[in-house]
Amino acid sequence: xxxxxxxxxxxxxxxxxxxxxxxxxxxxxxxxxxxxxxxxxxxxxxxxxxxxxxxxxxxxxxxxxxxxxxxxxxxxxxxxxxxxxxxxxxxxxxxxxxxxxxxxxxxxxxxxxxxxxxxxxxxxxxxxxxxxxxxxxxxxxxxxxxxxxxxxxxxxxxxxxxxxxxxxxxxxxxxxxxxxxxxxxxxxxxxxxxxxxxxxxxxxxxxxxxxxxxxxxxxxxxxxxxxxxxxxxxxxxxxxxxxxxxxxxxxxxxxxxxxxxxxxxxxxxxxxxxxxxxxxxxxxxxxxxxxxxxxxxx
Numbered sequence: 001x002x003x004x005x006x007x008x009x010x011x012x013x014x015x016x017x018x019x020x021x022x023x024x025x026x027x028x029x030x031x032x033x034x035x036x037x038x039x040x041x042x043x044x045x046x047x048x049x050x051x052x053x054x055x056x057x058x059x060x061x062x063x064x065x066x067x068x069x070x071x072x073x074x075x076x077x078x079x080x081x082x083x084x085x086x087x088x089x090x091x092x093x094x095x096x097x098x099x100x101x102x103x104x105x106x107x108x109x110x111x112x113x114x115x116x117x118x119x120x121x122x123x124x125x126x127x128x129x130x131x132x133x134x135x136x137x138x139x140x141x142x143x144x145x146x147x148x149x150x151x152x153x154x155x156x157x158x159x160x161x162x163x164x165x166x167x168x169x170x171x172x173x174x175x176x177x178x179x180x181x182x183x184x185x186x187x188x189x190x191x192x193x194x195x196x197x198x199x200x201x202x203x204x205x206x207x208x209x210x211x212x213x214x215x216x217x218x219x220x221x222x223x224x225x226x227x228x229x230x231x232x233x234x235x236x237x238x239x240x241x242x243x244x245x246x247x248x249x250x251x252x253x254x255x256x257x258x259x260x261x262x263x264x265x266x267x268x269x270x271x272x273x274x275x276x277x278x279x280x281x282x283x284x285x286x287x288x289x290x291x292x293x294x295x296x297x298x
Contacts, residue, residue, distance in 0.1 A: 003087075006083075010083050016078070019288075020082070024066070040294060041062045042059050046058040066079070070292050073295075074115040075111055075115060077112065081104070082112075085098065086288060087284060088102070098113070117267035123290045123293070127176055128197055134242050135192060135210065136205060137165065140265065164181070164182060165177055166178055168195050177273050179266050183207070202218045204222055204223070206222050206223070223240055249272065250269065253275070
């Protein structure tokens with residue numbers, strides 16, 4: 001959604017509340033009168049309004065508000081402020097910059113941004129890829145740890161201060177990434193079996209951890225980055241350029257945060273996955289639809 005269109009809905013708390021109301025009870029900006037509020041407990045659409053702006057279910061007598069049991073309830077922000085928070089998150093402002101623009105304290109805006117990232121992680125549905133896929137591992141973290149400068153082990157797959165991430169990308173499709181304990185054959189095979197249908201063609205590099213793919217029902221072609229290809233390829237399909245492009249994309253997104261704690265790193269990683277998979281869609285619309293959903297019991 002462009003800034004000009006966004007300003008039509010962000011004129012006041014009244015118009016912002018109407019937008020959130022339509023997204024929660026109608027699934028989007030449907031035209032016409034406001035939809036009837038539906039009880040989040042029994043899903044009965046016969047709630048009636050109260051003087052304080054909340055509703056009460058006529059069936060189970062449960063009293064609820066616009067934010068009740070949704071992700072928006074995590075922060076005590078007005079509807080107008082929430083719309084601006086979502087918009088600035090879509091525009092990829094860091095928390096400090098967004099807080100300055102909205103006049104919010106850093107802890108408040110960080111909590112709001114973290115809530116959005118947690119909602120994205122909860123809404124991520126595992127995808128079973130069945131076409132040609134690329135598989136690769138990457139490491140996220142500082143180039144050199146401060147306490148281990150000069151250590152010969154401070155590099156490659158033995159780097160202890162970096163977080164290993166395994167990714168699978170379907171050609172001309174989506175990417176799916178996950179933080180793994182290590183890049184052993186057992187870890188890589190477990191994630192591949194969970195994500196890729198057997199019989200699919202899997203492109204990887206020459207890391208030995210992928211050698212077991214053939215024995216598990218996958219067709220496997222490997223790329224030798226030192227010699228271009230591990231086997232002749234007349235079509236030029238033997239590559240993992242798509243997934244390597246995503247690694248550059250994700251690391252570029254994380255770079256602007258000037259460091260992310262390992263505890264919160266998965267949230268930022270899945271944010272990069274979400275942005276990449278929906279890069280041709282209206283992110284504001286998708287984010288708002290996710291945030292008005294009930295918080296799952298995790």
